[in-house]
Amino acid sequence: MAQPKTLKLRRSIGVVLSAASISFVMMSQASAAETNAKTNRIKIEYFDPPNPALRGVYELVKKRRTLERIQQVFSPFRLPVELTIKTGSCDGVANAWYIRPAISVCYEYLNQILQSLPAEPTPEGVTREDALIGETFYVFAHEMGHATFDLFAVPMLGDRENAADHFAGYLMLQFGKDEARALIMGAAYTYHKYVQNPEVMAPLKAFSDIHGAPAQRYYNLLCLAYGAEPTVFADVVAKGYLPKERATGCKREYDQVAHGFRELMTPHVDQQLAKQVLDKSWLSEVRAPDLSRDQP
Amino acid sequence: MFLSRPCLFSIAATTIAGLAAFGCPGALAQSGAHRVGVESLPSEERRPNRIRFEYVSPQNPRHDHVHRHVKEGAALEKVQQLFSPFRLPIDLTVKTVGCDGRSNAWYQRAVVSLCYEYLDQIWQSATPEETTAAGVTPIDAVVGQFFYVVLHEFGHAMFDLLRIPSFGSAEDVADQFSTYMMLHMGKDDARRLISGAAYSYRNSVRSSTAFVPLKAFSDMHGLPAQRFYNLLCIAYGADPTAFAYVVAKYLPEDRARDCKREYDEVTFAFTTLIVPHLDEDLTKQILNKEWLPPQSAEPLVD
Numbered sequence: 001m002a003q004p005k006t007l008k009l010r011r012s013i014g015v016v017l018s019a020a021s022i023s024f025v026m027m028s029q030a031s032a033a034e035t036n037a038k039t040n041r042i043k044i045e046y047f048d049p050p051n052p053a054l055r056g057v058y059e060l061v062k063k064r065r066t067l068e069r070i071q072q073v074f075s076p077f078r079l080p081v082e083l084t085i086k087t088g089s090c091d092g093v094a095n096a097w098y099i100r101p102a103i104s105v106c107y108e109y110l111n112q113i114l115q116s117l118p119a120e121p122t123p124e125g126v127t128r129e130d131a132l133i134g135e136t137f138y139v140f141a142h143e144m145g146h147a148t149f150d151l152f153a154v155p156m157l158g159d160r161e162n163a164a165d166h167f168a169g170y171l172m173l174q175f176g177k178d179e180a181r182a183l184i185m186g187a188a189y190t191y192h193k194y195v196q197n198p199e200v201m202a203p204l205k206a207f208s209d210i211h212g213a214p215a216q217r218y219y220n221l222l223c224l225a226y227g228a229e230p231t232v233f234a235d236v237v238a239k240g241y242l243p244k245e246r247a248t249g250c251k252r253e254y255d256q257v258a259h260g261f262r263e264l265m266t267p268h269v270d271q272q273l274a275k276q277v278l279d280k281s282w283l284s285e286v287r288a289p290d291l292s293r294d295q296p
Numbered sequence: 297m298f299l300s301r302p303c304l305f306s307i308a309a310t311t312i313a314g315l316a317a318f319g320c321p322g323a324l325a326q327s328g329a330h331r332v333g334v335e336s337l338p339s340e341e342r343r344p345n346r347i348r349f350e351y352v353s354p355q356n357p358r359h360d361h362v363h364r365h366v367k368e369g370a371a372l373e374k375v376q377q378l379f380s381p382f383r384l385p386i387d388l389t390v391k392t393v394g395c396d397g398r399s400n401a402w403y404q405r406a407v408v409s410l411c412y413e414y415l416d417q418i419w420q421s422a423t424p425e426e427t428t429a430a431g432v433t434p435i436d437a438v439v440g441q442f443f444y445v446v447l448h449e450f451g452h453a454m455f456d457l458l459r460i461p462s463f464g465s466a467e468d469v470a471d472q473f474s475t476y477m478m479l480h481m482g483k484d485d486a487r488r489l490i491s492g493a494a495y496s497y498r499n500s501v502r503s504s505t506a507f508v509p510l511k512a513f514s515d516m517h518g519l520p521a522q523r524f525y526n527l528l529c530i531a532y533g534a535d536p537t538a539f540a541y542v543v544a545k546y547l548p549e550d551r552a553r554d555c556k557r558e559y560d561e562v563t564f565a566f567t568t569l570i571v572p573h574l575d576e577d578l579t580k581q582i583l584n585k586e587w588l589p590p591q592s593a594e595p596l597v598d
Contacts, residue, residue, distance in 0.1 A: 145463075149463075155567075156463065156565050157472045157562060157566070158462055158465055158466075158468040159464050159468045159526075160464065160561070162463075162465050162468060163462075166464070167463060197510060198510050199507055199510060200508045200513065201507050202505070202506050202508070203504060203506070204501060204504050204505065205548050206506075207506065207521035207522045208522075208547065208548045208551045209551070210551065210554070210558075212518070215513035215514075216513045216518075218513075219513060223516075242514065243514045245514075245515075246516060253465075253516065257463060259459075259461055260462050260463040262461070263461035264461050264463065
């Protein structure tokens, strides 16, 4: 019998930093390897969590074939190396990251998503199920953004965290309108706690973080969506979730991201395979009829 | 827009004590009414030396002094020269203009507009004859803030006119473009320009706790404090020796650790996306030029 995989995902600061600088130096090598770029180069792995408290979420993602679906969605990218996408436990830290050549998502992070799902559909119409799917897809797609920026050596001015969010948001918007709506609003639920109060108090130091503030990421996601589909997301502006002042520029923001995607990503995507992925109705397949049965 | 009024007020009401004091996103935070890819550009051959400029006469007599200063200082001639190497498909105009009380700066194809209101605000922010605790002289505060905003708007213009692809926020992109350019305008100049530019945000990093209205997070610009740290991080990443004081005084170590990589990423992007659009000989001339007046320039008293 095979040994159960109980390896924990680890990410010490030192490792991240050195890996990040190495990855930069290696950029040219990665693009050199692009002659070998191929589709379907994503491997997946569910690590077995040693912590019994995480068994529920582990069983859930496995049962719902989360990684298999992510693998399929991203299969059209022609990658120069094999990329592994894995879930594992992280000593209590809710996190997710990319270090070449792997994307790691902690069960702690996925569990946090599960714990904070809305009991009832929200005023924006986000169901429990759509929040779960949207938030989960968002975190994997964000890290996939980092992975593609690195592996394709994408030249990037501007904040790469914001760029990874844009990558994820743009992809969600390429599925059909209904799916795009459900995915975006579900993903935006990630930040619901951060947009409740009219004033935010924070230590000044918080603004030195390279990630945008959660509220900024929330507005960026809604703006991108509204810019892409002003009809589908009209209520987002009408009900004031996205201020009008910002909304006026959203079409231009979306056009810029679409231009960026076309120029920097499309050359690395197998169009035929991408069409198959986008034509498939993912949500009807993924949505569970009764989430309570899946609850750990 | 909601930021601009309290901001102007704070400038007027504040005695500038130093870089440690902070502040105002100024017009910089509202700039960016640029257009991307709305109309197509002519496909004719791109060429350098396509910057035109105009000092529009101000209607408001209060702006006469700013008008005179920028003109006498040949500010727009310098900008023209700085961007002469860029091979553009069409002419790009930069102008100083009165904006009916609005303190702003923006790009809209193919014009960069700088309001006298905004330039006056920069002017007023530099108290005569006083050097701040962080070593920012009045002349550096004026020139640094001026180049920072001009280069930011030109960043928007270059990304638009050269159709440069980008995934990130256009405002972050323009800030990075501006910072990278300043860092390459001569080593001694770089430190003075960056310190002067950072002075734009003096009022926003004054206290250790920030109260920010939620709506401010919906602005497509980063918050002033974020832009302050981003600016310093790129500068520190470029030259940890010249900008060592930045970490000692302002930039938290958690962020500082990664700044070299951030700078390397900007360099890689600039080299890949921008440099192919530059005329090599003209670029060399630009890089060898000194951009700042000497420190001992006459005080800024009007």
